[in-house]
Amino acid sequence: MIIGRRSLLLGAATTLAGCDRLARQESVRNALFSAENFHKWAQRSLMARDALAAEFRPDQISPVFRANGTANPNTPEYKALWRGDFADWRLRVDGLVARNLSLSLSQLRTLPHREQITRHDCVEGWSAIGKWRGVPLKTLLDGAGLRSGARYIVFHCADSMGNGQPYYESIDLIDAFHPQTILAFALNDRPLSVANGAPLRLRVERQLGYKQAKYLMRIEAVESLAAIGGGKGGYWEDHAGYDWYAGI
Amino acid sequence: MDSTPPRPGSMVARHRLSTRAWHWLNALLLYILFTSGLGIFNAHPRLYWGQYGANFDRAWLTLERFPGWITLPGHYSLALSRHWHLAAAPIFAFALLAYMVWSLANRHVGRDLAFRRGELAPHHVWQDILDHARLRFPTGVAALRYNVLQKASYIAVIFLLLPLLVLTGLTMSPGMNAAWPWLVDLFGGRQSARSIHFIAAFALVAFVIVHLLMVVLAGPVNELRSMITGRYRLPGPRA
Numbered sequence: 001m002i003i004g005r006r007s008l009l010l011g012a013a014t015t016l017a018g019c020d021r022l023a024r025q026e027s028v029r030n031a032l033f034s035a036e037n038f039h040k041w042a043q044r045s046l047m048a049r050d051a052l053a054a055e056f057r058p059d060q061i062s063p064v065f066r067a068n069g070t071a072n073p074n075t076p077e078y079k080a081l082w083r084g085d086f087a088d089w090r091l092r093v094d095g096l097v098a099r100n101l102s103l104s105l106s107q108l109r110t111l112p113h114r115e116q117i118t119r120h121d122c123v124e125g126w127s128a129i130g131k132w133r134g135v136p137l138k139t140l141l142d143g144a145g146l147r148s149g150a151r152y153i154v155f156h157c158a159d160s161m162g163n164g165q166p167y168y169e170s171i172d173l174i175d176a177f178h179p180q181t182i183l184a185f186a187l188n189d190r191p192l193s194v195a196n197g198a199p200l201r202l203r204v205e206r207q208l209g210y211k212q213a214k215y216l217m218r219i220e221a222v223e224s225l226a227a228i229g230g231g232k233g234g235y236w237e238d239h240a241g242y243d244w245y246a247g248i
Numbered sequence: 249m250d251s252t253p254p255r256p257g258s259m260v261a262r263h264r265l266s267t268r269a270w271h272w273l274n275a276l277l278l279y280i281l282f283t284s285g286l287g288i289f290n291a292h293p294r295l296y297w298g299q300y301g302a303n304f305d306r307a308w309l310t311l312e313r314f315p316g317w318i319t320l321p322g323h324y325s326l327a328l329s330r331h332w333h334l335a336a337a338p339i340f341a342f343a344l345l346a347y348m349v350w351s352l353a354n355r356h357v358g359r360d361l362a363f364r365r366g367e368l369a370p371h372h373v374w375q376d377i378l379d380h381a382r383l384r385f386p387t388g389v390a391a392l393r394y395n396v397l398q399k400a401s402y403i404a405v406i407f408l409l410l411p412l413l414v415l416t417g418l419t420m421s422p423g424m425n426a427a428w429p430w431l432v433d434l435f436g437g438r439q440s441a442r443s444i445h446f447i448a449a450f451a452l453v454a455f456v457i458v459h460l461l462m463v464v465l466a467g468p469v470n471e472l473r474s475m476i477t478g479r480y481r482l483p484g485p486r487a
Contacts, residue, residue, distance in 0.1 A: 043423035
């Protein structure tokens with residue numbers, strides 16, 4: 001009994017087409033997408049709440065830190081801020097907080113910093129190591145005072161993706177108050193470049209690259225993600241079906 | 249227990265239910281894992297050694313994207329490939345763990361897979377290689393025992409290759425790397441682990457190709473039946 005190469009290929013292609021058809025069914029899709037919940041539960045059970053992502057030595061830093069996603073927001077508003085060296089840029093902190101905040105870059109720079117050399121893991125598979133300096137998100141959230149009911153922190157960005165949809169991301173309070181979760185204004189001892197998210201980007205080191213929102217404009221504390229964007233908690237989650245929990 | 253050996257041509261019990269169930273579950277899951285894995289690889293078809301690696305760094309392997317007929321889904325969708333891969337992976341990993349524990353406990357490993365005295369002697373191994381090369385398969389009751397090459401490859405796959413795939417796979421996850429930092433260190437960094445994951449996947453494909461070839465050459469109907477029903481017809485003497 002000899003199975004020809006052609007029929008093997010045909011068989012493989014047919015089975016894969018079957019899997020494709022299966023994945024279009026709502027119930028199968030839901031089952032596939034629900035694996036995220038298992039992974040989140042398993043990882044959160046295995047790791048201490050404040051378990052740190054690995055930090056590296058200065059000689060382990062990538063020679064070039066690859067920038068990904070939006071390379072420049074290129075909106076009139078952003079260009080005006082950039083021309084003024086971000087002197088007129090303000091970070092708003094609002095939503096379910098006791099006090100709304102509005103902070104300039106120089107105010108952020110006077111707050112206590114954290115410096116960390118960490119590995120950025122893109123969902124595509126590549127990694128880059130860089131040295132970040134920034135203000136722990138916890139400092140701002142403590143300053144604003146989270147109201148009871150706040151469950152997620154949403155990051156609104158200055159850039160829009162190809163289809164005109166604004167970029168945004170969100171994390172829960174476990175990651176929001178994690179010691180390595182910082183709002184970074186410097187990469188490798190230089191102010192953040194435009195391609196890497198000037199003037200301020202999020203670092204949430206136990207998750208993949210698409211969570212590291214760039215060009216931050218506003219931080220909002222919310223109870224539910226349902227009313228924001230497409231309701232799935234982030235641009236890629238809404239438009240491409242990426243997992244909201246990106247520790248996987 | 250009846251001590252007379254079964255005669256050639258008679259039907260005998262060969263594979264346990266646990267072996268058969270695990271075999272077919274693996275056939276399905278590894279198919280999904282490999283094809284969705286190629287879909288994920290297509291997002292960045294370059295491999296590196298060390299802690300970091302991106303477009304500006306030196307890759308040891310750069311490929312074109314794998315074609316749609318062998319990726320899951322058939323069009324490029326990193327999100328869907330990841331959903332398939334990450335849904336199948338935990339089932340595969342826990343089934344592997346359960347099978348390893350179960351086959352040690354029921355003595356499948358000790359009785360059927362462990363090498364016996366003398367089996368590893370060079371002349372014996374060489375004879376086995378010659379038999380394989382000449383496609384002389386054992387007959388009678390000898391066909392019920394695994395030969396030394398079979399034992400070596402099954403042990404290598406179950407206890408080395410498959411766990412290596414699971415463990416390197418875990419280190420792709422930044423959350424797991426925070427939980428178990430020693431694991432990614434063991435492989436020399438995340439990009440090394442990604443390379444090892446890729447190499448191990450193709451080593452497994454090589455095993456599957458040889459495995460399927462051997463099934464076809466040894467008598468596909470009898471071999472398939474024994475892996476489905478557990479019952480195997482003892483081959484008679486060679487003509």
